[in-house]
Amino acid sequence: MSTTTPPSNTRAGGTDAPGNPDVSGVDLELVDVLKRYPGQKKPAVDGLSLHIPAGEIVMFVGPSGCGKTTSLKMINRLIEPTSGTISIGGEDVRGRNVDQLRRHVGYVIQGGSLFPHLTVAQNISVVPRLLKWDSRRTSERVDELLELVSLDPAKYRDRYPRELSGGQQQRVGVARGLAADPPVILMDEPFGAVDPITRQRLQDELLSIQEELRKTIVCVTHDIDEAVKLGDRILILQEGAQIAQYDTPEAILAAPANAFVEDFVGAGSTLKQLSLSRVSDVELVHPTTATVGERVAEVRARAEANGDQAVVVLDERRRPVDWMWLRELAAADTVRPVRDDVLTLDRRATLNDALDMMLTSTHGAAIVTGRRDEYLGVVNFTAVTGHIQATEQQLAEGRAADATAGRDDAWEGGGA
Amino acid sequence: MWEFIDERKAQIAFSAYQHVSLVLQAVLVATVIAVVLAVVVTRFRPLEPVANAVSAMGLTIPSFALLGLLVPLVGIGVASAFVAVTFYATLPILRNAVVGLQGVDARLVESAHGMGMNTLATLTRVRLPLAWPVILAGIRVSTQMSMGIAAIAAYVLGPGLGQLIYTGLAQIGGANALNSALVGTLGVVILALAIDALLLLLGRLTISKGIRA
Numbered sequence: 001m002s003t004t005t006p007p008s009n010t011r012a013g014g015t016d017a018p019g020n021p022d023v024s025g026v027d028l029e030l031v032d033v034l035k036r037y038p039g040q041k042k043p044a045v046d047g048l049s050l051h052i053p054a055g056e057i058v059m060f061v062g063p064s065g066c067g068k069t070t071s072l073k074m075i076n077r078l079i080e081p082t083s084g085t086i087s088i089g090g091e092d093v094r095g096r097n098v099d100q101l102r103r104h105v106g107y108v109i110q111g112g113s114l115f116p117h118l119t120v121a122q123n124i125s126v127v128p129r130l131l132k133w134d135s136r137r138t139s140e141r142v143d144e145l146l147e148l149v150s151l152d153p154a155k156y157r158d159r160y161p162r163e164l165s166g167g168q169q170q171r172v173g174v175a176r177g178l179a180a181d182p183p184v185i186l187m188d189e190p191f192g193a194v195d196p197i198t199r200q201r202l203q204d205e206l207l208s209i210q211e212e213l214r215k216t217i218v219c220v221t222h223d224i225d226e227a228v229k230l231g232d233r234i235l236i237l238q239e240g241a242q243i244a245q246y247d248t249p250e251a252i253l254a255a256p257a258n259a260f261v262e263d264f265v266g267a268g269s270t271l272k273q274l275s276l277s278r279v280s281d282v283e284l285v286h287p288t289t290a291t292v293g294e295r296v297a298e299v300r301a302r303a304e305a306n307g308d309q310a311v312v313v314l315d316e317r318r319r320p321v322d323w324m325w326l327r328e329l330a331a332a333d334t335v336r337p338v339r340d341d342v343l344t345l346d347r348r349a350t351l352n353d354a355l356d357m358m359l360t361s362t363h364g365a366a367i368v369t370g371r372r373d374e375y376l377g378v379v380n381f382t383a384v385t386g387h388i389q390a391t392e393q394q395l396a397e398g399r400a401a402d403a404t405a406g407r408d409d410a411w412e413g414g415g416a
Numbered sequence: 417m418w419e420f421i422d423e424r425k426a427q428i429a430f431s432a433y434q435h436v437s438l439v440l441q442a443v444l445v446a447t448v449i450a451v452v453l454a455v456v457v458t459r460f461r462p463l464e465p466v467a468n469a470v471s472a473m474g475l476t477i478p479s480f481a482l483l484g485l486l487v488p489l490v491g492i493g494v495a496s497a498f499v500a501v502t503f504y505a506t507l508p509i510l511r512n513a514v515v516g517l518q519g520v521d522a523r524l525v526e527s528a529h530g531m532g533m534n535t536l537a538t539l540t541r542v543r544l545p546l547a548w549p550v551i552l553a554g555i556r557v558s559t560q561m562s563m564g565i566a567a568i569a570a571y572v573l574g575p576g577l578g579q580l581i582y583t584g585l586a587q588i589g590g591a592n593a594l595n596s597a598l599v600g601t602l603g604v605v606i607l608a609l610a611i612d613a614l615l616l617l618l619g620r621l622t623i624s625k626g627i628r629a
């Protein structure tokens with residue numbers, strides 16, 4: 001099954017033919033790539049061949065030391081392969097000056113790896129400066145990128161990395177990788193060093209950026225859930241960078257190619273399906289909302305009519321700013337938020353993420369936002385369990401159909 | 417003592433100027449030599465222990481001995497003094513520059529390469545700015561030390577406040593001998609403190625706010 005063409009994917013990347021005008025990425029091709037470090041008997045990467053279609057996110061996963069980082073770094077020649085060829089957009093990477101090549105391949109590593117002596121703006125401008133962009137174009141680009149990664153340019157442009165949180169540093173790291181609009185971006189455990197909620201945020205942001213930009217992204221991760229969530233395809237590697245399976249997340253979860261993959265993705269694939277389903281796949285509920293500055297009396301009346309104990313408070317651009325219990329409203333005449341950071345879920349977040357957030361929320365549910373953080377509704381536990389049950393049923397029917405019809409058809413569109 | 421100073425204001429001021437000028441020039445040249453050496457040394461790892469040993473051992477050579485060795489080579493006078501001061505000034509800076517460059521996170525260097533900076537750009541835009549606080553600390557130590565060594569170098573007729581000290585010591589017991597030695601010594605101390613303050617200020621101005629302690 002893993003040898004057949006994977007079912008086309010409806011998420012960010014899709015499997016459009018190269019040349020699709022919306023795709024700014026290019027194809028990546030590895031042929032028989034081998035890397036033997038000096039003094040080692042076994043190659044760290046032993047004949048890896050791989051095609052990565054333009055505009056897709058491919059996630060490299062596998063046990064520690066299996067050669068993920070080595071494979072990644074050979075793409076921008078931070079490590080030179082012992083043999084084999086790698087081409088980007090059909091062009092052999094060795095055909096180009098190595099520094100020129102790297103200026104056109106984004107590179108993002110764990111923690112952002114920002115230069116501590118440079119400001120945020122200077123960090124992001126590194127590659128544009130190397131490419132001799134004029135300063136006007138560079139500074140416009142810096143602001144554009146900061147907006148893209150949800151950092152207010154006026155506030156963060158002139159800060160130094162040590163004045164940023166880990167998540168913010170990582171965002172700047174991503175912005176820096178995107179700076180010169182490279183068609184290919186390499187990421188090595190980009191979200192490895194941040195807490196789970198921030199990580200989920202960053203993942204959602206990456207998906208939203210990718211939806212717009214359609215780069216070719218190669219991303220190494222340890223976390224199979226992250227791979228399932230972000231990847232248009234997942235490359236599961238064994239020691240020596242041997243391909244265990246290379247397919248869409250749906251296909252890998254539904255039909256692991258062998259025992260190694262099965263072990264690696266973990267048992268209980270129904271629950272893994274939680275990483276495949278997006279919040280946007282389940283039905284949201286719509287509790288009472290209020291706008292900042294509205295009269296409390298009116299809001300209270302509305303909430304009581306709806307039988308709600310709490311209201312979601314939105315700002316003038318319909319972005320959630322707080323989720324207040326009615327008793328918290330009592331103090332003032334008009335609605336004013338009491339917290340300054342309400343946790344929300346992007347609609348691209350997985351049900352896995354949603355459950356995580358529900359556990360930490362006093363409301364036992366999570367606010368969902370869409371484009372530009374606009375409020376969409378609330379996802380609650382009932383909706384998620386309902387979805388799990390429905391999926392389970394589908395899987396059971398799928399298995400039944402499998403028995404009669406043969407697996408390949410049964411899994412067409414089976415995931416999610 | 418005030419009388420002594422008052423009578424020789426111009427001469428003392430000139431000596432002080434010469435002293436400072438000798439030290440600053442020597443330290444400047446030493447900094448360039450030390451940083452270049454450190455860059456070479458950190459590029460060829462096996463050289464690192466060699467450099468550390470040299471900079472540790474070099475400082476144990478008595479300065480009189482070195483001056484004695486230099487005189488036949490470069491003659492008596494400013495040149496000998498300059499070479500000797502530069503030699504000593506190089507050692508602490510070399511040591512700190514090696515430590516500073518080694519201390520730069522390898523991942524930052526790799527990041528720089530990964531973004532398409534060549535070796536030179538990585539050195540000037542990433543490695544040196546990050547190592548600079550440590551290098552500057554070496555420069556401060558070196559400058560303090562050089563102020564003293566320059567005084568000793570006056571023995572080979574180098575310029576500076578050292579001459580006042582030697583004159584004083586040579587005429588011990590005579591009128592103004594003590595004044596002369598004292599003024600020379602205090603002059604060196606005061607100038608050393610003043611220059612250190614200036615170097616501190618230089619640090620304020622040149623060390624990025626992002627890495628300042």
Ligand SMILES: Nc1ncnc2c1ncn2[C@@H]1O[C@H](COP(=O)(O)OP(=O)(O)OP(=O)(O)O)[C@@H](O)[C@H]1O
Binds near residue numbers: 037062071222
């Ligand atoms: N510079 C190096 N010199 C020698 N051996 C190396 C070097 N870098 C990596 N290796 C070896 O090559 C193999 C693959 O390393 P690599 O860093 O690619 O693994 P990885 O899959 O990224 O692991 P991890 O998940 O722990 O980051 C390992 O066995 C490692 O010990």
Ligand SMILES: [Mg+2]
Binds near residue numbers: 068069070220
């Ligand atoms: Mg790795």
